Amino acid sequence: MPSEVFEFELNGRPAEVMAKPLATLGHVLREQLELRAAKAGCRQGGCGSCTVMVDGEPMLSCLLPVANVAGRSVQTLEGFGGEDRLQQVFHERFAVQCGFCAPGMLIAARALLDRNPSPSREEIAEALVGNVCRCTGYQSIIDAIAEAAA
Amino acid sequence: VVSEYLLPSSADEAAAQRGGAVLMAGGTTVMPAVLAGSLRETRVVGLARAGLDGISREGGRTTIGACTTLAAATALDGVVGAAAAAVGGPALRNMATVGGNVVVGGDVACALLALDATVDLGWRTVPLADLWRELGEDIVRSVAFNDEAAAGGVFVRWARRAANSPAVVCVAVAGGRVAVGGVGEHPVRSAGAEAHIDNPEAAGAAAAAEVDPPADGIASSWYRKRMTEVFVRRALEAWHAV
Numbered sequence: 001m002p003s004e005v006f007e008f009e010l011n012g013r014p015a016e017v018m019a020k021p022l023a024t025l026g027h028v029l030r031e032q033l034e035l036r037a038a039k040a041g042c043r044q045g046g047c048g049s050c051t052v053m054v055d056g057e058p059m060l061s062c063l064l065p066v067a068n069v070a071g072r073s074v075q076t077l078e079g080f081g082g083e084d085r086l087q088q089v090f091h092e093r094f095a096v097q098c099g100f101c102a103p104g105m106l107i108a109a110r111a112l113l114d115r116n117p118s119p120s121r122e123e124i125a126e127a128l129v130g131n132v133c134r135c136t137g138y139q140s141i142i143d144a145i146a147e148a149a150a
Numbered sequence: 151v152v153s154e155y156l157l158p159s160s161a162d163e164a165a166a167q168r169g170g171a172v173l174m175a176g177g178t179t180v181m182p183a184v185l186a187g188s189l190r191e192t193r194v195v196g197l198a199r200a201g202l203d204g205i206s207r208e209g210g211r212t213t214i215g216a217c218t219t220l221a222a223a224t225a226l227d228g229v230v231g232a233a234a235a236a237v238g239g240p241a242l243r244n245m246a247t248v249g250g251n252v253v254v255g256g257d258v259a260c261a262l263l264a265l266d267a268t269v270d271l272g273w274r275t276v277p278l279a280d281l282w283r284e285l286g287e288d289i290v291r292s293v294a295f296n297d298e299a300a301a302g303g304v305f306v307r308w309a310r311r312a313a314n315s316p317a318v319v320c321v322a323v324a325g326g327r328v329a330v331g332g333v334g335e336h337p338v339r340s341a342g343a344e345a346h347i348d349n350p351e352a353a354g355a356a357a358a359a360e361v362d363p364p365a366d367g368i369a370s371s372w373y374r375k376r377m378t379e380v381f382v383r384r385a386l387e388a389w390h391a392v
Contacts, residue, residue: 001152001153001154001155020155021155021157022152022155022184022194024181024185043182043185044182045178045181045182045238045242045245046314048239048241051241054244057221057244058240058241058244059241059244059245060178060241060242060245062181062185063177063178063181063182063245064177064181064245065155065177065181065196067155067157067196068157068177068196068198108239108240108241111240112240126313127240128239129238129239129240129312129313129314130238130239130240130241130242130314131239
């Protein structure tokens with residue numbers, strides 16, 4: 001498959017890549033644009049570690065062809081710049097252990113708080129069902145998001 | 151190996167490019183196969199820009215465009231919204247589509263089958279029950295169903311985990327029809343359950359007797375059959391309580 005040029009907005013700035021149209025956004029982010037917050041976990045849409053925002057909605061970058069995001073706005077965890085309140089409370093509340101799931105968790109949490117600034121614990125858990133964590137047992141993550149929302 | 155990926159800007163254009171290609175809507179079932187190198191087809195036609203998304207209501211019926219995301223479909227009241235909300239997590243539902251779920255015979259397809267939904271293929275409309283036999287190279291444009299049946303319907307589901315987990319079985323009941331998913335390649339109406347619609351216990355037993363489910367990594371055939379009995383009964387109990 002020949003490569004083509006694709007343009008989209010990435011973390012608030014214009015981005016341009018040369019890639020095969022069916023290459024995944026996750027692959028392009030990690031291997032060409034050197035943004036490695038979004039992880040390549042299961043590559044089947046089951047683990048959520050590749051989650052990024054596309055036009056403000058969380059999506060799975062491991063299943064999204066780069067051609068589909070042309071002209072759209074992509075935000076990765078790098079775009080938070082370390083200054084999102086969620087990143088601070090994840091650190092304080094020990095909601096990150098190995099760290100593999102954390103970028104996806106943080107995107108999912110941000111998407112939740114953007115839509116619902118004061119979610120219940122149940123609503124937080126529901127927002128995270130697509131994000132698998134094998135370290136924390138989830139409670140510290142839910143605690144952190146609840147604190148960020150408070 | 152896939153050598154071409156097209157993103158046509160209308161359904162008719164997609165139909166013209168369709169020959170021998172695999173169709174992809176949200177990509178949540180096609181892309182894993184692309185990445186695994188397990189697709190037989192060498193061309194992929196994407197429907198993301200074909201203008202097939204949107205939900206409309208007219209004359210007591212709801213029509214859902216094939217590329218409407220499951221996230222958008224969760225906003226619907228009743229059995230279709232409940233089924234859409236049961237699939238995956240929020241990020242997956244922002245990609246996965248109603249049309250894709252219908253074609254692969256997932257949870258939303260089960261709900262729509264209980265609604266006796268119709269499927270618009272562009273040049274003809276078929277009952278959903280016939281779709282999987284008749285689909286061929288057609289493109290699902292939209293599905294339509296009766297609002298009243300959907301509002302009074304019930305959808306129940308059993309999976310290994312409460313969320314983000316494929317169904318062991320799912321059962322939808324609406325307008326006196328019973329559909330069971332997870333017991334084959336696509337959901338099926340249960341004539342036995344419908345014959346015993348007023349007796350949930352007998353309906354469950356009749357539904358289980360009809361199915362010969364596959365065994366896979368999610369559940370054994372025996373377990374799926376047993377859960378068919380339990381969840382058809384529970385679905386009908388809930389339906390009678392509505």
